[in-house]
Amino acid sequence: xxxYLFSATLTYPNISPDIVSFGPITIRWYSMAYLxxxxxxxxxxxxxxxxxxxxxxxxxxxxxxxxxxxGIILGGRLGYVLFxxxxxxxxxxxxxxxxxxxxxxxxxxFIGVSLATYFYxxxxxxxxxxxxxxxACVSPIGLFLGRLANFINGELFGRTTDAAVGMVxxxxxxxxxxxxxxxxxxxxxxxxxxxxxxxFHFTNLRKTPGRLTGIFIIGYAAARTFVEQxxxxxxxxxxxxxxxxxxxxxxxxxxxxxxxxxxxxxxxKKSI
Numbered sequence: 001x002x003x004y005l006f007s008a009t010l011t012y013p014n015i016s017p018d019i020v021s022f023g024p025i026t027i028r029w030y031s032m033a034y035l036x037x038x039x040x041x042x043x044x045x046x047x048x049x050x051x052x053x054x055x056x057x058x059x060x061x062x063x064x065x066x067x068x069x070x071g072i073i074l075g076g077r078l079g080y081v082l083f084x085x086x087x088x089x090x091x092x093x094x095x096x097x098x099x100x101x102x103x104x105x106x107x108x109x110f111i112g113v114s115l116a117t118y119f120y121x122x123x124x125x126x127x128x129x130x131x132x133x134x135x136a137c138v139s140p141i142g143l144f145l146g147r148l149a150n151f152i153n154g155e156l157f158g159r160t161t162d163a164a165v166g167m168v169x170x171x172x173x174x175x176x177x178x179x180x181x182x183x184x185x186x187x188x189x190x191x192x193x194x195x196x197x198x199x200f201h202f203t204n205l206r207k208t209p210g211r212l213t214g215i216f217i218i219g220y221a222a223a224r225t226f227v228e229q230x231x232x233x234x235x236x237x238x239x240x241x242x243x244x245x246x247x248x249x250x251x252x253x254x255x256x257x258x259x260x261x262x263x264x265x266x267x268x269k270k271s272i
Contacts, residue, residue, distance in 0.1 A: 009176040012167040017153045033149035037142030038065055044138045048200070053207075055130035064120050068135075071116030072109040079108010083248055085236055106143075106224075107252040129209035129263075136216035137196040143220070144189025151181035158183075158230045172232075180231040187223035195219060214263030221253035221260065 019027045045061050048054070056064075080103040081089045081096055089096050117135065121128045150156045157169045158178025166176025196216060205211045228247045233239055240246045 009164070009166040009168060010179075012154070012169055012179075014154075014170065015152045029152045030149040033145040034142070037145045038069060040145075041065075041138035041141045044141065045134055048134050048137060051206075053130070055127045055134070056124075060124060060126065064117075067116040067120045068113050071112035071114075073112075075112015075115070076104035076106070076109035079105030079111065083108065083252060084234055088236070105252075106220075107249075107256070110256075127209060129213060133200075133206055133209060133212040136213045137200050139216065140189050140193035140196065144185050144193065147181045147185035147189060151179060151185070156181055157232055159232050161230075177232065178230040180227055183227045183230060184223065187227060188220055192216065192219045192223065208268055210263040210266065210268065214260040216260075217256050217263070218260035221256040225250050225253050 015029070017028050017030065019029055019032060021027070042061060042065050046058055049056060049058065049061065077096070083105055085103065113135075114132075117132060118128060120126070121131050154169045154171050157167075157172045158180030160166075160173075160175045161178050162176070163178070165179065167179050168174065168176055196212065196219075199205050199212060199215065205215070228249045229245075231247070231249070233247045237248055240248060240251060
């Protein structure tokens with residue numbers, strides 16, 4: 001049986017997580033994914049604001065991305081601490097700032113960047129939901145690259161499987177596992193990007209601020225909830241409440257769906 005399993009699997013490429021090293025300095029794919037995600041999202045947003053009714057200037061887009069970076073890093077790290085490993089960090093508070101050891105939460109990063117966006121828009125008197133609609137269109141770029149980086153790192157891998165798509169990950173034991181990072185890259189990244197691109201350019205949804213934001217939020221939550229069926233639960237948490245199926249990622253996606261539904265169906269006037 002084991003021989004069949006291994007013969008039916010795909011080969012994990014086993015790419016080094018390090019791109020290049022210069023003495024004590026190492027450039028990693030994960031950090032480059034963050035930088036490339038920010039850079040490409042910034043360039044794409046500059047293109048989007050060329051359309052009629054843009055809520056901000058090119059200079060404001062550039063300024064905002066520093067705020068977004070801070071919000072994502074702080075929110076992502078604090079979200080991981082609170083949602084995924086609170087007991088450990090309560091006993092080891094000095095490790096909270098050890099970002100190099102890994103541990104980021106999308107849902108925490110979402111909260112962090114949302115707060116950064118709110119305060120930035122308030123400070124510069126930018127229409128909040130018209131601005132978040134632009135962010136909804138560019139965010140899948142970072143999600144796509146981030147999940148590819150997870151795959152290269154051999155982390156956040158899936159559950160064991162005997163399907164032909166299984167891979168043996170270096171840190172995942174001897175049995176093949178779903179490459180769930182690639183599933184997330186395809187759904188949260190590529191599929192969601194093209195959906196938002198189509199809705200922005202070929203529908204009137206961008207004329208009702210907040211609806212594109214709501215669709216993005218629900219789209220991410222749906223993709224994450226689906227892929228969590230194939231992703232290995234976090235070792236320190238496992239399945240929640242003894243259910244045998246509910247994961248933290250799915251639980252945190254529930255309020256996102258509710259928020260997205262509110263943004264889509266709330267009564268608003270067209271503003272463009």
